[in-house]
Amino acid sequence: MIYTITLNPAIDKIKYLEGNLKQEQNNRVEKNFIDLGGKATHVSAILQQLNQENIALGFAGDMNKEEFYRVLELYEIKHEYIEVRNESVRESIVVINNSGGSYMITEKGPIISKLDKKKLSHILEDKVKGGDIIVIAGSPPPTYSLQDFRELIKILKRNSVYIACDVAGEYLKAALEEKVDFVKPNEHELNVLYPGEEEIYEKFMKLSERVKNAVCSLGSEGAMYMTKDAIYQVKPPKVDILSDTGAGDSFVGGYIYGVSQNYSTRDCVKQGIIVSASKVQHYGSCKIDLNQFNYIENNIEILEVR
Ligand code: ATP
Ligand code: MG
Ligand code: MG
Structure with missing residues (x-):
């Protein structure tokens, strides 16, 4: 089974204004x-x-959980959240x-x-049983400490599961440790993670030495991965972008499907690229269209960059 863990999920409310946001004035939503x-x-x-079965786990505040669950249902996601x-x-x-131009207001x-x-x-x-895949992505809420996060990974490590972690900053450091x-x-x-002056490839080599499977995503330039012999960049074709919100998460979804x-690693990265290059052609944060896959796959470029 695949389990995803979102420690701090959210309901995103996107409001397109009739005009541009102004102070002390009624800003009407279009x-x-x-x-x-x-x-x-x-x-x-x-x-x-x-079509890959999975279960979403994490914490959901119980005051507005019905609304959150309705949003999950839009994507037919099975879930078992701890209700707070x-x-x-x-x-x-x-x-x-x-x-x-946009403004974000977050809690x-x-x-x-x-x-x-x-x-x-x-x-x-x-x-969780041996052979399962666990995806932890996104920062935890402030009351979930770095120590809690480490404990979570330690519990998972007791079973031999595959742990994928898309987190940043201190959490990325902890995940690597x-x-x-x-x-x-x-x-x-x-x-x-590596604030020095070296080239991005040098930094990626350092990262790859510390973890079995590392990918660095490069936005419209695709993503890179490393083998024993070389660093490869997998590039999507040019596509019409509607929104890159959730592009990285879609990459992870595609890679984990692989x-x-x-x-193989190369095909996992390719799957990540196919899925995310489809996603950016949609407004929804995790909307893809399988009919776009063939075109993307046939026009992917793979370059040896180091
Ligand atoms: P997120 O903000 O969702 O966390 P991220 O910054 O982690 O995203 P990116 O490197 O921006 O991730 O993008 C992830 C993947 O999405 C890329 O590897 C690429 O395949 C695809 N992608 C992103 N932007 C574009 C684009 N403009 N054109 C085609 N593909 C794109
Ligand atoms: Mg990005
Ligand atoms: Mg990201």
């Missing part, structure tokens, strides 16, 4: 759009659209000006008690 937030939920949505009493799932408000997320943390550990101890199986920083996250099918 159209509204509700979407799924929190990174590993996106991975679940992608896997679901690829008297707290809410984060709402992220995105205000988009008529002339383009910190629920206060997670010790008991709720234990509940998640118990669910994982109960359910706890020896997860896969990480996918983007260029910025890799530069934060892992679940025992694809």
